[in-house]
Amino acid sequence: MNPHSDTLTTADGRTALRMERRLAQPPQRVWAAITQPAHLARWFPSEVSVELRPGGAIGFVFPGSGEPGMTGTVTDAEEPRAFAFTWGEDHLRWEITPEGDGSLLTLVHTFGDRFGAASFASGWHLCITALGQLLDDGKVDVTQDTFGELHEAYLAQFDLGRGVVEHTADGRRIRIERQLVRPVETVWAELTSGTEPLKGTPAPKGFTAPRTPPGPVSEVHAPDLLAFTTHSGGEVRWQLTPGTGHGPRLILTESGPGDFDAESALTAWQSRVDALAARLPEK
Known part of the structure; x- marks a missing residue:
């Protein structure tokens, strides 16, 4: 899995983080990995329950947090092309495009807190790395050890530290x-x-x-x-x-x-x- 591009845009008080990754697997396998709760549990940042249809409910629970889970609504479920949903005030859209024998996976995360973008990018970087490992051989070996370094690199890339x-x-x-x-x-x-x-x-x-x-x-x-x-x-x-x-x-x-x-x-x-x-x- 090789990085393609990570970009940040802001308009009308909302910020969109766009991340693209090339995956070796065809769209149908990627679709299963980003929509089925059993697969999501291996790489997504929370446990997920989902009604996989537009308007369906989606729930997020962080293991061990002791906090009530958050809920959202599925906005797109077009197998095996697009899966999108709300998460609180945020919106996440996953698109899968055929590319040779594999796929191009695109995440667009839209949110209001521009200064949180480096945190979101670092977290998704690690999550999508874990997704790639899951698809490659089923062995996920990603830790949070590099989060700080990734965060500062994204902060510099997106010019988020300037007063x-x-x-x-x-x-x-x-x-x-x-x-x-x-x-x-x-x-x-x-x-x-x-x-x-x-x-x-x-x-x-x-x-x-x-x-x-x-x-x-x-x-x-x-x-x-x-x-x-x-x-x-x-x-x-x-x-x-x-x-x-x-x-x-x-x-x-x-x-x-x-x-x-x-x-x-x-x-x-x-x-x-x-x-x-x-x-x-x-x-």
């Missing part, structure tokens, strides 16, 4: 949003270096950038949030919110007074966040 300068009612602000790949407790420990910050004390070095000396902590809720005031009267906020994949979503902002040099701030913070993200897969 922006925003114009708000209170002035200019920089904002960086980035999905991270380790648990929130690991990220917090990396930022604090093991010393828990206290309100009114200088912000730990891990929360600062070279151009932003540590000011006093104005708000702290471990392990989710730290804010501190800057010497110019602005504010830096680190928020670690629930994310996709294996870690939290980092949202970093800095705002400042009227003469706030947002472009320089963005450059400094971008370097800081990139360095943090590069270290995390090794933790």
